[in-house]
Amino acid sequence: MEENEMSELIERLKKGEEEAFIQLVDLYNARLFGYALTLTNDQALAQDIIQNVFLRTWERRRKLQIATSSLKNFLFKSVYNEFINQYKKNRSTMALEQKYFEALDKAVQYHSETSWEKIMTRITKEIENLPPKCREVLLLSRKEGLTNLEISEYLKVSIKTVEAHLTKAFGVLRNRLGEEYRTFLFVLFGRKGFQI
Template sequence: MDYTDDNYFLTKRLVKGDEKAYEYLMDTYYQRLCSYAYTLTNDHGKAEDIVQNVFVRVWTKRKKLNPSFLIKNFLYKAVYNEFIDEYRKNKSVLYLEKKYLEAIDIAVENEQDNLEEIIMLVNLEINNLPPKCRRIFLLNKKEGLTHTEIAEHLGISIKTIEAHMTRAFKILEKKLGHKYETIFFLACNPKLR
């Protein structure tokens, strides 16, 4: 079947699970999307990973495809969004690695101050936060939930989550002082205790 001129027909076939339509989609766009992803990543391996993730997602969520949108535009936008998601993940991993190393430095510097006492102090001050503020702080820092996930879980706005997180950090910084900022990483990471 030739899908070249009929975006609507191609998308309808994809929605219905037509594997030939999916093969056509991959044959037509895979290399182009890899080239586009490469311009974003400057890394062939990452570019291919991004495009493969997009195609997997297109297939698994094919029933949500809208035939009135151009599939080509959708694919390019999906590749861009996947790149942004990967960038954010890598950025937050680098941030966490940096915080971990800072926390380890503090731990080494404060070995004589008894690291366990410091962590207990941080945990005590976290427990002294106002109840809703504490819950949101722990969901974010201990459970690793994003602000969006917490908002959905608790049924409140992201702005409310951000306000509680800001309040928690201000209270903790006031109680503990700026020098213990990175020790939050150790205190809030159950794998390290």
């Protein structure tokens, strides 16, 4: 969408035009859902997060101060904030979880001017470039939510082999992406393999 079309969409949204809201949802729903899914590894929760983000965007439409170029970042950050709210609501905050929150906050502050979509695209690309077995084990672990035991049974390999593939995958990603992406890797994969 061209910048002037995006500007017009934002203005129509502020005026309360439902068609503009529908257009906004059509434009960003799939990308935001994919991002929410990387945070939650839970389709139902990801869908709830997206619905809440769009609902709040509509409710606060008249007060929105969004530049045309930052609408996408605004929506991605809204998904992140909603994820944090859900995370805090559903889990007790212990010392290690507090460290997780701090990592999330650090990631957002450090990359406040960077497109979340670009970051996710880069990480996804590096995951795709992993050795085939490492990639398969990593995706079964993080995307499908399988335990190491479940993965070992599914792939008919030992748990030690699964752990070795995960360790290798995490190491390769850390090396290829570098410190700049360290906190994002921690956000996506949790404490397993990406200690701060």
